[in-house]
Amino acid sequence: MLQLKNVSKSFGDVQAVSNLSLEIQEREIFVLLGPTGAGKTTALKIAAGLIKPDSGQVFISAKDMTAIPPAFRDISFVFEGYNLFHIYNVYDNIAFALRSKLMQVDEAEIDKRVHAFSEELHIEHLLDRPTGTLSGGETQRVALARALVRKARLNLFDEPLSNLDLKLREELRVEFKELHKKYHSTIFYVTHDHDSAVSVADRIGIIYKGILYQVDTPDNLLENPNHIIVATLINYPTINILNCSLKDQSLLVNHQLPLVELTSSKLDKIRSQTAERDFQVGLKLKNVKLGKEQGNLNFSGRLLHTEYQGYNKVVNIDFEGMPIRLITSELIQLSYGDPVDFNFSANDIFLFNKSSGMRIL
């Protein structure tokens, strides 16, 4: 449906997007997830035609749109700042694009659609209000209605929920999914908010410093990250990372403390990919367990702090000067400085190349 092919764009010295290629399928919600400055908004604006790429092409429905102005791309977009017209009321804001000469929709049809979408988004009672008088959540709903009412073949959303407080975000996430189920629009959505991404996306692309690292379903990204950046950004709380070096068959933490003895098949797998000796071990919090367990790798450290996150507690352990964190639902009766045993299975370790960040195991 939408294809970006080898797209690059720099602003002065800053390479905002480099050689980015991605393809969004018909009717899917595709989310580009990355921290501030990752290049996600630039990618979205290139898709919209608001930024011209330095190189590369944009295809929409297999047609090269790189040189076509935004108005002729049959897309709608919602930006972080909403861009509503405060001189108009809610109704006229929603109807605005439908009244454009390009659209040629008659007033009766406009009225029908404005009412249908404002009912879906629970803003029917606001139709007469000037947009300047709305709350944040209401404004956001109007912006969504205005975009969706066009029934464009492609909807572009830039952080559509991030200005809202948590509760509203949770609510709109669900409505968003439901609307999508009903109207089957194709959505390209960029955000830095991990929870929104995992919640709404069919597929997520992880972008960092202009580079797209991996594209997959949320579950596959969690289970099989191909790069340390992906593992760090897709997990919340983020994964444990330990600096390790390889000596003979062992991975040593801080060059001295043996963490794990590698099987020869794993060793072969490492050797076939790299000759380097420095690695980073990634370990999900949920895979680290409290106490000792036979057959697992057992260690001990000192308790730093227990975070009470409600359902789960995150236990922070000082392990030879490095932080190790784990998730448990047990109540912890320990205080600062107490010794804590923890263990994990050698099979749950992700191994990343230290210099490139690429996943080795």
Place this chain on the structure above:
Amino acid sequence: MAQIRLENLTKHYGKVKAVDEINLEIKDNEFVVFLGPSGCGKTTTLRCVAGLEAVTGGNIYFGDRRVNDLEPADRNIAMVFQHYALYPHLKVHRNISFPLKAEKMPPSERERKVKEVSELLGIENLLNRRISELPDGDKQKVALARAIVRTPEVLLLDEPLSALDEVFREQMRIEFLKIQKALQVTTVYVTHDQREAMMLADKIVVMNDGKIVETGNPQKLYEMPQNLFTGYFIGSPGMNFFNCRRKGSGALALDDGETVSFSETYRQKALGLATAEFVIGIRPEYLFFKQKIEGESNYFKIKLVNVERIHEINYGNFYLGDRLYKCLVSGGAEFGGREGFAVFNDQKILFYDLAGGKIL
């Protein structure tokens, strides 16, 4: 010793009561987090403690000493801001040693102190780099090193992580924890991010509209918020609040008319409340979706809209009226659209006053 005591602390900007008669005690070595939405007065309170704002009324004590009229420099505090406030053209070493130089500490001792804190923060190999060359996470470590190098009695932090990438943010939280525990310094930390507060705090001070709404440790605020605002603000996903009405027959109904079935003890408790309308608060983790009732006594009928995976836990979303609620589901997307029951653990139900939002 650095206990801090705020006594009827008030700060007005013209007609705006930014801080409205707050009273608070902070213990020696305690890690206290001020949490609230923007404009709630948390930063203003911190700035009053720092001496950066003159108070309109009330008193601030460090130990037994009233510090209202002391200049910031005379309060033995250190502050870290969102935007670092480092000297970008100077090297890391000069930035950290700056406050020591201002105190005219002899060079050898200065050297020792800089070494000590930079090792504590793991930035000893950056000492000869210029600030402008560093990534944001390291800049904030330098700012923290500079703040603690003087061994202040009180460490004040104003949204120190909100300008950082998510990548660095969580790592830096751990760093703050480590430092605070190692140094044993009384710490006041301001944030609007409830996760940050839950992670770091010994005690959270929830603020809204210039007032303290509630104080307590993270566990207490999570399990038993004393009012709706705290319940709403703390926890992700947030707490479910159901409006509940007592009907003539003695039955209890939720806001859309759905009847709740309660165990007898809880029914009696609910019927014994002074008001006929009240709010029931239940965390999503204590509400389970079941397709059949098998002997449970606390439940009501729902239809799941979909299932959402948050932090690898499956939550079912459902509506009563047009309000969205969440419960736990032992299954994935295939549960979307299913009808059944929300079953709850009655030990975990909280009753709130509909009008004032206070726990009953």
